[in-house]
Amino acid sequence: MLNELKSLSGLKNGIEEELSSSFTHAPNEFYKALIRVKEEVIDGEAPILDDITYTKVFSDKVIAFIETKDFKDKIAEYIEKYDELVDSSTYFKRGVFNHNNASVIAKNLKDNGFFDAKHSVSLNSDGEKKEISTQKELEEVISHEKEAILNNPDLSKAFDALDSKLKANKELRDFRDYLMENKKILPELANLDLFKKKLWVSYLKRSKDTYSELEKEHSKGKEEIELIVKEAKREETSWRSVIDIFNKRFSVPFQLSVDNQEDVILKSDGPSIKFTFKDSDNSKSINEPELLRVLSNGEKRALYILNIIFEVEARKSRGQKTLFIVDDIADSFDYKNKYAIVEYLKDISTFNDFYQILLTHNFDFYRTVCGRLDMGREHKLHTIKNNDEVILVQEKYQNSPFHHWKRNLDRNNAMLIASIPFVRNIAEYSDDNDSLTKLTSLLHIKSDTHSLKISDIENVHKDVLKNHTNLDLPNKDKLVTDVIFEEADRITGDEGEQIDLEGKIVLAIAIRLKAEAHMISSINDQEFVDSITSNQTFKLYRKYLELGLGDNERLDLLGQVNLMTPENIHINSFMYEPILDMSNKSLVGLYESTKNILTC
Incomplete structure (x- = not known):
């Protein structure tokens, strides 16, 4: 079909778009356009403009010129004179039987052997009939009438007025030459849209057999497609499952649906997601760029998860063995969506062809994943990094470390010191x-810091930890600060060994105490120090700066201490990942520096 239309129209490319636009005002509705003109194409009448080449008329420069007011005025004058001549013609009548129609009829009669069968036609003129019994005679009458009209002096004068406008450039001069040979199209130029339609219908009439075959195949295929779509819509498809997973699990202010269901089914297109934004009272369809402008970062990340779910479900349907490496996927999510992700990871873990390596710095997320995915001890690993390698070690504390610490307060000084901020929180609550x-x-330098003994910790622990009333700590008369610094030195001296959570807390406490001791000594204002009731490290640091104390090295070091220690030392049973996330090397280096540089 397209090959035949190329030959008739002169177009090498874009036939589907041109024909579609002529009848539907859309460039991608080729079949809709073909079906729309079906009645005209198969009405049995012969084409009247099939000898006109589309590209000779419909070029950008020619169309622009035809649309000018000057040309429109001149073509209107030409058509007016032409209509007058047709009305005064012996045999032609405007709108029903002009020279174009007459030529088509003559050709039809010839093609169908009308005169060979000894038939004749009668031409009527003012009540007088002229009997025509041969093809030649009919063609002569039509040619005579046509020449009388087209070569009329007044009509020629109107054409000359048009002709004078068509010399501006080569493209227009070529069009002028084409008009000279095909004056019959001049009346069509008054309505280019209608002219386009007439041309395409004429071409399709010329290719009627091919058109009919194509239309038949299309109709047959359309029926089959409708059956396929009907059946497919009843099936639970993978993308529908993905949409349901997302809508049910993730807490976001929008709902998802698929907007191109038939294309997904029939053409293997990717689903086009429709977004419906919802608030407490209303809902509104919204495009993705608009949606992204109003979503929080966490909500945007939740939307990104949708792409991952699509990929996962596709691999599941293919039974494709896959290793998923999930790297800090929960960052920037609120808790509702964080748990939705955990539940989806749990679903993935039940599929035999799927394997997962989960990486995270978020200890709360780590604990949640371990619990929800029912991980065994051998699957929960921590990293130890040094200058040469990253070592994976089995996590020491599978759940809460505090239960283990409480059982070993009398046997492990690091655990005893690490329990101080935890028990302090309980006392505060x-x-x-x-x-x-x-x-x-014991967490800040106070007036009694250096006089507190192990026995004091024992008494406090007995009071706060009700199930430890029989606690019996060794070395009761030893100063707690001495134990803190001895443990810190021991931990930093064990080069290459893993520093457990309790060891990191010991280092953090020792670092802060040394830093505060240095600042208090340098400030030398006991009244100011005694007036501090909260945020002591920060307030000492600010006073230190105000007084212009310390060199750049000490100021930089104190800045690091002030940033690091508050969150790490004020540990509780809910959140202790900041200190876990800090590398062994960083903590050891900071302790060594405070010990060597921040002297009192």
């Missing part, structure tokens, strides 16, 4: 101010 004050003196 219990309004046990005496215990709170005493333990605070």
Whole structure:
């Protein structure tokens, strides 16, 4: 079909778009356009403009010229004169039987052997009939009438007025030459849209057999497609499952649906996602760029997860063995969506062809994943990094470390020191101010810091930890600060060994105490120090800066201490990943520097 239309129209490319636009005003509705003109194509009448070449008329420069007011005025004058001549013609009548129609009829009669069968036609003129019994006679009458009209002096004068406008450039001069040979199209130029339609219908009439075959195949295929779509819509497809997973699990202010369901089924297109934004009262369809402008970063990340789910479900349907490496996927999510991700990872873990390596710095997410995915001890690993390698070691504390610490307070000094901030939190929540004050003196330099003994910690722990009333710590008369610094030195001296959570807490406490001791000594204002009731490290640091104390090296070091230690030392049972996330090397280096540089 396209090859035949190329030959008739002169177009090498873009036939589908041109024909579609002529009848539907859309460039991608080729079959709709073909079906729309079906009745005209198969009405049995012969084509009247099939000898006109589309490209000779419909070029950009020619169309632009025809659309000018000057040309429109001149063509209107030509058509007016032409209509007058047709009305005064012996045999032609405007709108029903002009020279174009007459030529087509003569050709039809010849093609169908009308005169060979000894038939004749009668031409009527003012009540007088002229009998025509041969093809030649009919063609002569039509040619005579046509010449009388087209060569009329007044019509020629109107054409000359048009002709004078068609000399501006080569493209227009070529069009002028084409008009000279095909004056019959001049009346068509008054309505280019209608002219286009007439040309395409004429071409399709010329290719009627091919057109009919194509139309038949298309109709047959359309029926089959409709059956396929009907059946496919009843099936649960993978993309529908993905949409349901996302809508049910993720907490976002929009709902998803697929907008091109038939194309997904029939053409293997990717689903085109439709977004419906919802608030408490209303809902509104919205495009993706608009949606992204109003979503939070966490909501945007949730939307990104949709792409991952599509890929996962596709691999699941193919039974494709896959290793998923999931790297800090929960960052920037609120808790609702974080747990939705965990549940989806759990679903993935149940599929035999899927394997996962989960990486995270978020200890809360780590604990949640381990619990929800029912991981065994051998599957939960921590990393130790040094200058040469990254080592994977089995996690020591599978759940909460505090239960283990409480059982070993009398046997492990690191665990005893690490328990101080934890027990301090319990004392604070219990309004046990005496215990709170005493333990605070071991996390900040206070007037009694260097006089507190192991026995003092024992008494506080007995008061706060109700199930430890029989606690019996060794070395009761030893100063707690001495134990803290001895443990810190021991930990930093064990080069290459893993530093557990309790060891990191010991280092953080030792670092802060040394830093505060240096700042208090340098500030030398005990009244100011005693007035501090909260955020002591930061307030000492600010005073240190105000007084212009310390060189650049000390200021830089104190800045690091001030940034690191508050979050790491104020540890509780819910959140202790900041200190876990800090590398062994960083903590050891910071302790060594405070010990060597921040002297009192």
